[in-house]
Amino acid sequence: MATELRELRPDEWDDWYGKLERAFGGTPEAPEERALWRDLGEPERCLTVRDAGEVVGTAGAFSFRMSLPGGAVVRVPGVTLVSVQPTHRRRGILRAMMRHQLADFRARREPLAVLTASEPAIYGRFGYGKASEAVSMTLDTPRLRVAVPDGADDVRLRLVDPEAGLADCEKVYEQLVAGRPGMLARQPGWERLPLLDPEADRDGAGPVLCVLAEVAGEVRGYARYAVKAAWNGGGPDGTVVLRDVEALDPVVYAALWRYLFGIDLTSRLTVRNRPADDPFLHLVDDVRRCRVVVRESLFVRLVEVGEALAARTYAAPLDVVLDVTDPFCPWNEGRWRLTGDAKGASCERTTDPACLALSVRELGAAYLGGFGLGALATAGRVRELRPGALREASVAFGTQLKPWLPHGF
Incomplete structure (x- = not known):
């Protein structure tokens, strides 16, 4: 098989990305999602493998800065957009792309690389180790209680337009990065990702909402979420779909969770990605009713x-x-x-x-x-x-x- 592996040219992005979508099932992403990934993409860090001119393999990397134990925030490539067309599996294409990438990272003097895996079994053979976990939860809110520390009643909560609150949210997020390993310092443009909200991906929920938590006029936390309305024979049975929640101190963090538990016409709260040691697990009175699921998250490779x-x-x-x-x-x-x-x-x-x-x-x-x-x-x-x-x-x-x-x- 005569294939060509080379760097992606910017004018090839749309066709290249379309082949990536096809490898992941063929369902096109929403236009706004596709546009965001094109804006964030770095063609000079992307690889294309072609067979007779046709794209049969893709791989890319984002230029991130990630926090390490001790608080240092260092440059790290985030491996992404990896695919091989089903017609070209088991022919060494993925191995060739992984080898090319790691040599490039070394030439760029990037001592480690990270990725998330659609199939975790793939990347161990290339030296990536499972380095972190995340929890998802489905919370039975009427049957749970959140313990809030003294001072929670002094936290002012204010609903704002997510766009209008973006700068305040990012300021809070920025202060948290160095305190926990594995967090990504947002590079320009990445602040848009939490606001990405294609209607086709809402699964019946409303648009994303944003609540800011203030103490003495200073924003010290936020939560972004949506509400999926539902009714059954017993009355309202809606779901709060949490996107993210962050705070600079335990009091504000607890106050935000209490707010999320108290949203009218809802009886459950779903959470997709929180730390494995999230303090919320110590705020609720019955963890069993949180239905916690733990799964792998970040993989790390020492280059x-x-x-x-x-x-x-x-x-x-x-x-x-x-x-x-x-x-x-x-x-x-x-x-x-x-x-x-x-x-x-x-x-x-x-x-x-x-x-x-x-x-x-x-x-x-x-x-x-x-x-x-x-x-x-x-x-x-x-x-x-x-x-x-x-x-x-x-x-x-x-x-x-x-x-x-x-x-x-």
């Missing part, structure tokens, strides 16, 4: 092991030699001495005896603190070679808050 491990900080002093395997990116293979603490870290090549042996995939899984090295060891995916090294590294890689990706890409 340059040394630079990536040195970019974050560590919860406890650490001095450990890692024996890393990475057949897909062999420049990472070998032994690395990682030393660090809460102030900084370094990671350099070494010939010293190894303390832990693991693949780059496990390093990706543990990188943001979402999964402990100790837990991975119990699954046989990390081997302890020096007694005590596993405990030392597990504690050091840990984080105060679990990593979370606030939106897809």
